[in-house]
Every structure is written in structure tokens, then in C-alpha cells.
Amino acid sequence: MNVRLISLTLLAFVLNIAIANDEVIPGNAENGRLLWTLETTVKGDVRSCSTCHTADPRQPGKHTRTGKPIKPLSPSINPASLTDLKKINKWFHRNCKWTLGRVCTAQEKADVLAFLRSN
Amino acid sequence: MKTTIFSLAALSLMGILVFGAGIAISDSDRRYYQEDDDDDRWERMMRRSTGVAVKSSPTYKEECGSCHMAYPPGLLPSSSWRRIMGGLADHFGDNAELDEQMTQQISNFLISNAADKSRYRRSRQMTAAIHPSTGLAPMRISENPYFKHEHDEISVRVIKQSGATSLSHCNACHQRAEQGSFNEHEIWIKGLGRWDD
Numbered sequence: 001m002n003v004r005l006i007s008l009t010l011l012a013f014v015l016n017i018a019i020a021n022d023e024v025i026p027g028n029a030e031n032g033r034l035l036w037t038l039e040t041t042v043k044g045d046v047r048s049c050s051t052c053h054t055a056d057p058r059q060p061g062k063h064t065r066t067g068k069p070i071k072p073l074s075p076s077i078n079p080a081s082l083t084d085l086k087k088i089n090k091w092f093h094r095n096c097k098w099t100l101g102r103v104c105t106a107q108e109k110a111d112v113l114a115f116l117r118s119n
Numbered sequence: 120m121k122t123t124i125f126s127l128a129a130l131s132l133m134g135i136l137v138f139g140a141g142i143a144i145s146d147s148d149r150r151y152y153q154e155d156d157d158d159d160r161w162e163r164m165m166r167r168s169t170g171v172a173v174k175s176s177p178t179y180k181e182e183c184g185s186c187h188m189a190y191p192p193g194l195l196p197s198s199s200w201r202r203i204m205g206g207l208a209d210h211f212g213d214n215a216e217l218d219e220q221m222t223q224q225i226s227n228f229l230i231s232n233a234a235d236k237s238r239y240r241r242s243r244q245m246t247a248a249i250h251p252s253t254g255l256a257p258m259r260i261s262e263n264p265y266f267k268h269e270h271d272e273i274s275v276r277v278i279k280q281s282g283a284t285s286l287s288h289c290n291a292c293h294q295r296a297e298q299g300s301f302n303e304h305e306i307w308i309k310g311l312g313r314w315d316d
Contacts, residue, residue: 043212065213066187067284090217097214 025110032115035108042101049099049112057119074119082116169302171242174232179225182217188290191299193242196249196256197233203258204229211259241265241301261286280310 036049036057052070053061058077061070072078082088092112096104104112166173171193180189192200204226207215217225234242235249244265248256257263261270270286283291290296292308306314 063186065211065284067282067288068185068187094214094216097208097216 025106027107027110027112027114029111029114029118032111032113035112036115040100042099047099049095051099057116073116075117076119082113088113165302166300167238168240170300171234171239172232172237173299174228176225176228178221179228182221182225183215186213186215188288188297190260190289191297192229192232193234193237193239193299194245194260195229195233195258196235196246197230198235198249198254199256199258200226200229200233202255259287277308277311281308 036053037055039046039048041047052064053059053073057074058072060072062068063070071081073081075081075083092104092109096102096108171191174192175189183189195203203210204222207217207222234245237243245260245263246256247265248263250256260266266286273286278286281288281291289301292306292314293301294305294307295302303314308314
């Protein structure tokens with residue numbers, strides 16, 4: 001009885017994490033890759049995700065303005081990456097606005113996450 | 120003869136000065152060593168004249184320090200911090216938006232520890248830039264007249280050499296900048312080594 005309860009709780013916990021972490025919309029890694037390197041001109045600047053993160057998510061990046069190092073986003077290199085939903089949302093919000101001049105659609109975010117996780 | 124008298128007078132005057140200074144020093148020394156926390160006091164005094172107050176907040180470091188050095192709050196007066204925190208959607212060209220609660224929390228930290236609330240020398244100098252009628256000071260630390268004066272010998276070439284993108288990258292040269300320390304002896308510039316003013 002107790003074991004059942006515990007395992008059920010555990011399952012709910014794991015599922016919760018899965019739901020929180022994994023996009024409800026299935027992402028397309030190839031579309032994500034295309035978006036990652038897509039160059040957009042915003043305020044006279046040519047920008048893309050790879051401006052700061054490089055084209056390869058396994059590589060460390062560098063903030064284009066401040067030069068501050070950025071850890072690789074690929075979870076295979078940096079296991080802590082993409083594990084905190086709050087952070088994921090915060091950075092998508094900020095960086096989509098800077099890079100594309102607008103917020104990203106849910107599909108775009110799912111695609112980029114799929115691309116980053118496949119690396 | 121006259122010269123001798125003058126020299127003697129000058130010598131005795133100097134003697135009095137040196138002796139007097141000696142008394143003053145030993146006096147202050149005595150007061151010093153009576154304290155239990157001599158080292159702390161010395162450190163505090165040094166910091167007061169060469170740095171800004173050490174204030175840290177894990178939230179501030181996490182939210183702001185992930186893109187740039189987490190500037191010690193004592194480098195800007197509260198009116199500048201208020202303007203910066205009120206315009207995070209266009210943060211010197213970057214988007215640095217935070218949710219409302221986080222913005223409030225970080226604003227409180229910055230404003231309560233701002234330069235105008237500090238007695239540290241460099242903070243007071245930064246505060247001196249507040250315009251008397253508007254009450255405003257530059258938003259960029261690097262546009263503050265005192266800051267500019269202190270960095271007027273640093274050429275673009277030296278900045279490039281140090282690996283910094285601009286003068287806003289304090290810790291490229293001030294090795295303990297993030298801890299609020301701007302002691303000249305702690306300056307080390309890549310490609311140049313120690314900086315002697």
C-alpha cells in the first residue's frame with residue numbers, strides 16, 4: 001500500500017517534470033537549427049542566436065556586447081542546461097526580442113529546444 | 120652668518136614638524152591597536168578610500184551578472200539605478216526584462232545600497248555627478264565625469280589589448296572589481312601587466 005503510494009507520487013513527480021520540461025508541442029530539430037542560424041536585421045544590426053551562442057550549441061558562447069562567456073547550451077555538454085522552466089522562459093523572452101525583434105511562437109521555441117537537446 | 124641662522128631656523132622648524140607628525144602617528148597607532156579588530160578596521164579604511172561598499176545579492180548576481188559583471192550598487196546614485204530598472208526592455212540596446220517581483224527585489228537592493236547612500240570615497244565622487252536641478256546623473260557608469268577623469272589615460276588600444284569590449288568591463292583590469300575594490304595596486308592589464316599611474 002505504502003509502496004504503491006510512494007511509486008504513484010514518484011510517477012506524478014516525474015511526469016510533472018516531463019511536462020514542465022518537454023515541450024507539449026513536438027519540436028522539429030531541423031527547423032530549430034535553421035532558426036538558430038537565421039540572420040535578422042534588427043535596429044541596423046545583423047543578429048542570430050549564433051551571434052552569441054555560436055552555430056554549435058556544444059561550444060561555449062560569448063555575449064556580443066559585454067564579452068561575458070556563456071556556457072554551452074547543449075545538455076550533453078552542460079547537464080544543467082535547459083532544466084529550469086523559469087529560466088527557459090526568461091531567456092526565450094529576452095533573446096527572441098533581441099534577436100528577432102519579436103517574441104517567438106510556441107512552435108519556434110519547441111523547435112529550438114528540440115535542436116538544442118539533439119546536440 | 121645670516122644664512123646659518125636661516126638654515127638653523129629652517130632645520131628646527133622641520134624638526135618640530137617631523138616630531139609633531141611622529142606624535143600624531145604614534146597617537147593614532149595607539150588608538151588603532153586598542154581595537155580588537157585592527158585588521159578589519161584597516162581593511163575598511165582602505166576600502167573606504169579606494170573602493171565602494173561590498174554589497175551582494177544572489178538574485179542580483181544571477182539575474183544581472185549572467186550577461187555582465189554585477190556592478191557594485193555603490194557605483195551609481197539611486198536616481199540612475201531607478202532609471203535603469205525602469206527601462207529593462209531596452210537595456211543599453213539589449214532586452215533584459217524581468218518579471219515584476221524580480222524587478223522590484225533587485226531595484227530595492229540597488230537603491231538601498233546606491234552611491235548616494237554610501238560614505239565610500241568613490242561612491243561620493245560618483246554622486247557628485249548628480250545635476251543639481253534635475254537630480255539626475257548619467258545612467259552609464261562610464262559616462263560619469265569622475266569615472267572619465269580616472270580613465271583618461273586609457274586608450275582604445277589598451278582596452279582592446281586587455282580583451283575588454285569597452286570600459287564597462289571593469290574586471291578586465293580591476294581584478295577585484297566585482298568585490299567593490301578599485302585599488303590602483305590591483306590593476307592588471309592583459310598585455311601590459313601592472314598599471315602604474
